[in-house]
Amino acid sequence: MTPTQWNSGAAVSALLLLGLWHMGALSLQSPMLPPPLDVAEVLVRDIRTGQLPYHLGVTLARLTVSFALAMSVGTAIGIALGGHPGLNRLFDPWLVLLLNVPALVTMILCYVWLGLGETAAITAVVINKIPNVVVTLREGTRSLDRDLMELAQAYRFGWIKTFRHVIWPQLYPFIMAASRTGLALIWKIILVVELLGRSNGMGYQLHLFFQMFDVASILAYTFAFVLVVQTIELLLLRPLDRRAKRWRR
Amino acid sequence: MTAVHIAISRKAFPSPGGTRANPIITDLAITIDRGEFVCLVGPSGCGKSTLLHLVAGLDRDFEGRIDFGTGDITPQIGYVFQNPRLLPWRTVRQNIELAMPHERKDEQLVEHLLEVMGLTAVQQQYPERLSLGMSRRVALVRAFAIQPDLLLMDEPFVSLDAPTARRVRQLLIRVWEERPHTVLFVTHDLREAIALADRLVFLGPSPTRVLAAIRVDIPREQREDEALIEGFRAELMGGFSALNGLI
Numbered sequence: 001m002t003p004t005q006w007n008s009g010a011a012v013s014a015l016l017l018l019g020l021w022h023m024g025a026l027s028l029q030s031p032m033l034p035p036p037l038d039v040a041e042v043l044v045r046d047i048r049t050g051q052l053p054y055h056l057g058v059t060l061a062r063l064t065v066s067f068a069l070a071m072s073v074g075t076a077i078g079i080a081l082g083g084h085p086g087l088n089r090l091f092d093p094w095l096v097l098l099l100n101v102p103a104l105v106t107m108i109l110c111y112v113w114l115g116l117g118e119t120a121a122i123t124a125v126v127i128n129k130i131p132n133v134v135v136t137l138r139e140g141t142r143s144l145d146r147d148l149m150e151l152a153q154a155y156r157f158g159w160i161k162t163f164r165h166v167i168w169p170q171l172y173p174f175i176m177a178a179s180r181t182g183l184a185l186i187w188k189i190i191l192v193v194e195l196l197g198r199s200n201g202m203g204y205q206l207h208l209f210f211q212m213f214d215v216a217s218i219l220a221y222t223f224a225f226v227l228v229v230q231t232i233e234l235l236l237l238r239p240l241d242r243r244a245k246r247w248r249r
Numbered sequence: 250m251t252a253v254h255i256a257i258s259r260k261a262f263p264s265p266g267g268t269r270a271n272p273i274i275t276d277l278a279i280t281i282d283r284g285e286f287v288c289l290v291g292p293s294g295c296g297k298s299t300l301l302h303l304v305a306g307l308d309r310d311f312e313g314r315i316d317f318g319t320g321d322i323t324p325q326i327g328y329v330f331q332n333p334r335l336l337p338w339r340t341v342r343q344n345i346e347l348a349m350p351h352e353r354k355d356e357q358l359v360e361h362l363l364e365v366m367g368l369t370a371v372q373q374q375y376p377e378r379l380s381l382g383m384s385r386r387v388a389l390v391r392a393f394a395i396q397p398d399l400l401l402m403d404e405p406f407v408s409l410d411a412p413t414a415r416r417v418r419q420l421l422i423r424v425w426e427e428r429p430h431t432v433l434f435v436t437h438d439l440r441e442a443i444a445l446a447d448r449l450v451f452l453g454p455s456p457t458r459v460l461a462a463i464r465v466d467i468p469r470e471q472r473e474d475e476a477l478i479e480g481f482r483a484e485l486m487g488g489f490s491a492l493n494g495l496i
Contacts, residue, residue: 147334154305154328155348155395165347169338247375249337 034216043220051205052224059190059202060228062118066125067179068184073126074133075175080140081134098131103189107196116197124193129186133178140174172244180238187229250255251324251398251431253281253304257313260299261490273299274311275456286425288442291452296319297435298331301401304309315397325353327397329466333384335376337389342372345391353396362390364416366420369434381412384475389417393424400425407443443467443478 018036025035046052081088081095106126114120144167152162194203202225207219257277260351261270273296281287285340289297302308305328317324335344366386376384384403392400406414410433422445425432436442442449443465451460463485467477 030292133291147330147332148336150302150307151328151330151334153338154326155303156350161347165336165339209481248377 030214031213034219038216039219039223042216043224046217046220047224054222055200055202055205055221056224056228058200059194059225062122062125062194062201063186063190066122066129066190067182069122070126070129070133070186071175071179071183073128074178075137075171077130078134078137078143079171081100082144088138095131095134096125099135103128103216104192107189111197118198120191121198125186125190128189129182134180135176136178136181137171140171143190144170169244176237176241176244180233183229183232183237187225204241251317251319251449252283253316253399253431253433254314255279255300255304256351256435257300257303257311257315259313260296260303260311262373262438274457275458277313277457279450279459279462281433282430284429284431286434286445287450288434288436288446288448288449289452290436290439290442291457292454293437295452297437297452298403301328301403301433301435304399305401319398324398326352327392327395327400329388329392329400329402331403332404333376333381333388335384335387337375337377340373340375340385341368341373341379342459344376344387345394348391349395353476355394355396358396359390359394362424366417367426382409382417385409386417386420389421389424393428394465396428397430398431400432402432404436405434406436409416414441421445422472422482426454426469439482440478443481444472444484 022035024032106127110120110124148166152166191203194201195207198204257274259272260274261272264270303311305326353404363372368386400427446465453460472478
């Protein structure tokens with residue numbers, strides 16, 4: 001499929017969904033399922049009042065910070081565990097434990113121990129994401145090409161050159177994979193964190209709308225959020241991915 | 250330029266089962282003079298590659314010593330591995346320049362080597378687009394470009410077709426004569442060894458030991474003569490019955 005074909009396919013698919021939604025809403029005639037136009041109206045209104053941009057901005061800021069923290073810390077730990085079997089034997093059980101602690105438990109504990117503040121919110125998201133990054137990067141480090149490491153050693157690349165030109169390009173696909181799944185995970189978790197203990201952000205807003213059974217607003221905010229995350233994927237992650245693959249045949 | 254004194258009393262790889270490992274090299278002593286081109290000839294699996302690894306310092310887990318006679322200064326080592334080992338995410342040119350230490354970076358030399366090896370046109374390409382023969386030549390340029398004091402070559406022409414191998418061999422000698430340095434060249438192809446070496450060192454099967462060391466007295470300019478090479482080989486095999494069945 002060419003990109004144009006793909007794009008027109010996506011357009012038809014979106015129109016179909018909107019059509020079905022509209023018909024469903026018309027036949028139900030219930031506030032539980034507002035028609036697409038009502039949702040669009042709410043969307044425009046809340047963008048105009050600045051409410052939606054504010055809460056979306058707050059959530060995105062949290063997302064950025066926690067994503068950056070989780071990725072950098074997770075990558076460092078992953079490389080360390082992948083490179084040192086002894087270290088890995090020691091900490092692997094911790095990792096298994098962290099991977100299996102439900103996200104909600106980490107959130108509650110963070111709020112209990114650190115108080116209902118920004119630090120607790122970010123920490124909760126980061127702790128939920130880190131084990132994931134660690135596992136991916138550990139796998140990446142284990143699969144580093146020994147031949148190329150020997151090459152770097154024989155030609156005395158030194159630490160910095162070896163990392164930049166030999167190790168990093170091999171880890172890059174793993175970092176991209178961790179980023180992709182990381183973004184998907186974090187933006188789902190972050191709403192719950194906000195719902196539980198913050199007084200702003202998308203999660204907090206959605207919680208308010210839920211209490212008022214304001215389905216139109218819920219859908220409007222969700223739509224805005226999905227749009228932003230998709231834009232990040234399209235404008236940031238895809239080009240980075242392509243750039244990393246340009247040397248492939 | 251540098252000489253190499255190899256004296257290895259024992260080298261073994263740890264066996265997976267934890268039982269006592271069989272040594273792959275015992276009591277091996279070889280000396281390579283400054284600027285000498287030495288070919289190590291021996292059957293597969295006799296520890297030739299392992300020996301190069303030890304000389305390059307990639308593996309320090311052995312008993313004995315390897316000395317370059319340069320005191321504390323470790324010589325600049327060029328290493329041509331059995332497979333080309335190019336970084337696929339860097340272009341041909343970058344692959345070569347990355348290996349060059351800052352103080353020995355010589356753009357003109359790189360240009361010249363690329364020209365000689367017929368790689369000028371592909372220098373901005375990524376290695377995955379190259380044929381195996383081209384990749385091997387890039388690996389050779391990389392090794393020459395650092396202006397090594399010692400060049401280690403591990404069957405660099407294996408799996409090249411005969412005409413390409415011959416061409417690359419001629420190029421190797423040409424570059425080596427332009428700037429003489431010590432070469433330790435591993436091969437199991439005796440004709441190739443005779444065509445290239447000042448001296449042949451025959452290694453026996455594992456645990457490796459030196460069977461014989463023979464000077465090749467064919468003048469450099471006659472090394473292209475297949476009949477001469479073949480004659481030398483026949484004489485060699487006749488004179489050393491110990492080599493029969495090994496080479």
